[in-house]
Amino acid sequence: MSQSFDYDLVIIGAGVGGHGAAIHAVSCGLKTAVIETAEMGGTCVNRGCIPSKALLAASGRVRELQDAHHLKALGIQLTDVAFDRQAIADHANSIVTKQREALIGSLKRLGVDTIHGWGRIAGVQKVSVTTKDGEKIITAKDIMLAPGSVPFVPPGIELDGKTVFTSDDAVRLESLPPWIAIVGSGYIGLEFADVYSALGCEITLIEALDQLMPGFDPDIAKLAQRVLITPRDIETKVSVLAKRITPGSPVVIELADAKTKESVEVLEVDACLVATGRVPLTKDLGLDSVGVETVRPGFIPINDYMAVLASGEPVPHLWAIGDATGKLMLAHAAAAQGVAAIENICGRARAVDYHSIPAAAFTHPEIGFVGLTEPAAKEKGKAEGFTVASVRTYFKGNAKALAEGETEGVAKVIYRQDTGEVLGVHIFGLHASDLIQEAANAIAQRQTVQYLAFLVHAHPTLSEVLDEAYKRAVTTH
Numbered sequence: 001m002s003q004s005f006d007y008d009l010v011i012i013g014a015g016v017g018g019h020g021a022a023i024h025a026v027s028c029g030l031k032t033a034v035i036e037t038a039e040m041g042g043t044c045v046n047r048g049c050i051p052s053k054a055l056l057a058a059s060g061r062v063r064e065l066q067d068a069h070h071l072k073a074l075g076i077q078l079t080d081v082a083f084d085r086q087a088i089a090d091h092a093n094s095i096v097t098k099q100r101e102a103l104i105g106s107l108k109r110l111g112v113d114t115i116h117g118w119g120r121i122a123g124v125q126k127v128s129v130t131t132k133d134g135e136k137i138i139t140a141k142d143i144m145l146a147p148g149s150v151p152f153v154p155p156g157i158e159l160d161g162k163t164v165f166t167s168d169d170a171v172r173l174e175s176l177p178p179w180i181a182i183v184g185s186g187y188i189g190l191e192f193a194d195v196y197s198a199l200g201c202e203i204t205l206i207e208a209l210d211q212l213m214p215g216f217d218p219d220i221a222k223l224a225q226r227v228l229i230t231p232r233d234i235e236t237k238v239s240v241l242a243k244r245i246t247p248g249s250p251v252v253i254e255l256a257d258a259k260t261k262e263s264v265e266v267l268e269v270d271a272c273l274v275a276t277g278r279v280p281l282t283k284d285l286g287l288d289s290v291g292v293e294t295v296r297p298g299f300i301p302i303n304d305y306m307a308v309l310a311s312g313e314p315v316p317h318l319w320a321i322g323d324a325t326g327k328l329m330l331a332h333a334a335a336a337q338g339v340a341a342i343e344n345i346c347g348r349a350r351a352v353d354y355h356s357i358p359a360a361a362f363t364h365p366e367i368g369f370v371g372l373t374e375p376a377a378k379e380k381g382k383a384e385g386f387t388v389a390s391v392r393t394y395f396k397g398n399a400k401a402l403a404e405g406e407t408e409g410v411a412k413v414i415y416r417q418d419t420g421e422v423l424g425v426h427i428f429g430l431h432a433s434d435l436i437q438e439a440a441n442a443i444a445q446r447q448t449v450q451y452l453a454f455l456v457h458a459h460p461t462l463s464e465v466l467d468e469a470y471k472r473a474v475t476t477h
Ligand SMILES: Cc1cc2nc3c(=O)[nH]c(=O)nc-3n(C[C@H](O)[C@H](O)[C@H](O)COP(=O)(O)OP(=O)(O)OC[C@H]3O[C@@H](n4cnc5c(N)ncnc54)[C@H](O)[C@@H]3O)c2cc1C
Pocket: 012, 013, 014, 015, 016, 017, 018, 035, 036, 037, 038, 039, 040, 041, 042, 043, 044, 045, 047, 048, 049, 050, 052, 053, 117, 118, 119, 120, 146, 147, 148, 149, 167, 188, 281, 284, 285, 321, 322, 323, 324, 328, 329, 330, 331, 332, 333, 334, 362
């Protein structure tokens, strides 16, 4: 390290992104500090991936054990299934504590300094930290911004954290309201609809756009609706906007037509989860001190190498990663950006291939996908002059799915007709979040259906659903 700096690298934000970057920085020999204003571990560990997946694991078991029809088909009888809400909440909380402690321990072991306080850029290669003991200035050869995101709450919606709340409170599972409205049918809406419906709540799912799960491939969204929504105690309302929500008993929700904005209905429910997206936490980060203007609603502009841009040009020694950059709001994307940024700091050019980053919704069954949806692939094909083809294979024809008695599901492979290159893979079905990884690896290597069709999958496994899809793509050519 040059003697003139306190650190080689200072990272603002100790979420998954900042943590991943710090670990890699140490392995590259950089003297590193992390500044964190709240709990170590950020959103994913404390109020995101970890507690929500713990709730989904427990509630998923409840759903499975209450499915007498499915159990009977396997020859099992169960008379009584009971659960304890507080014990399920405790399970989630204890996993959070364990993960957070493991993260803190890993930084300590590696010699990363942790500074508690609010960090902001205070000029080139300079950071100020507001701590409980006052303001500190730290110098660093490189600065990395990893401030993450917070729930977006549309105007007109009032939170009280008890009857009207976001996922920040929902992950603590402090109550099981008999009737809960969920505003937004994206990842959070869908995953919490899975938790609440398994635990006996009645749900009204409200979506402003004209279809549920608008971010997912339309075929997958359609099947997911048929399996995850229709047979469950979930009423849906699409093309309606939650215009005003007032906490209390009851919670009053004024719904408006999404196009005309005119009020159409008033709902009175026991509680409301607001799951209407997330926004970057980039206010008061000192970006203006180095001439950086954020991109609505506050994203930090970066280039392919995670360098922060001011007027389109990289600001020397300033990097940004994670949710705040608005690329993919996923934990593993943040960590991948962090590692790539460190490589660039060390002079080894590395970009992140967003196209091959998989995503999953951990519903029962799960949704996993990577690459383009069919409409997006067709649009790309039109612009670039190639034809898009797709094939589907179904879990009901898969030996392992039949053995499990879990045959609802589909795998869809989207590829270029001319070259066979795989453009997108979407899976709905048992263990889709794990199954999608082999497709992500294939897309990362820009592999073709012709190549993939000759790879050997173990029998009998769910992965044969993809094997069959690749083979079908080749034979339907
Ligand atoms: C309910 C829920 C479930 C999710 N489930 C999944 C999932 O299953 N899989 C998945 O991949 N993703 C999931 N996500 C998304 C995932 O949590 C985020 O993509 C990930 O946490 C982003 O990491 P990050 O490091 O960019 O930011 P964050 O995790 O938000 O961390 C940023 C940290 O920076 C700190 N900070 C901000 N500003 C400052 C400052 N000026 N000074 C000091 N500290 C600061 C914050 O306090 C925070 O701790 C989920 C999110 C939610 C809300």
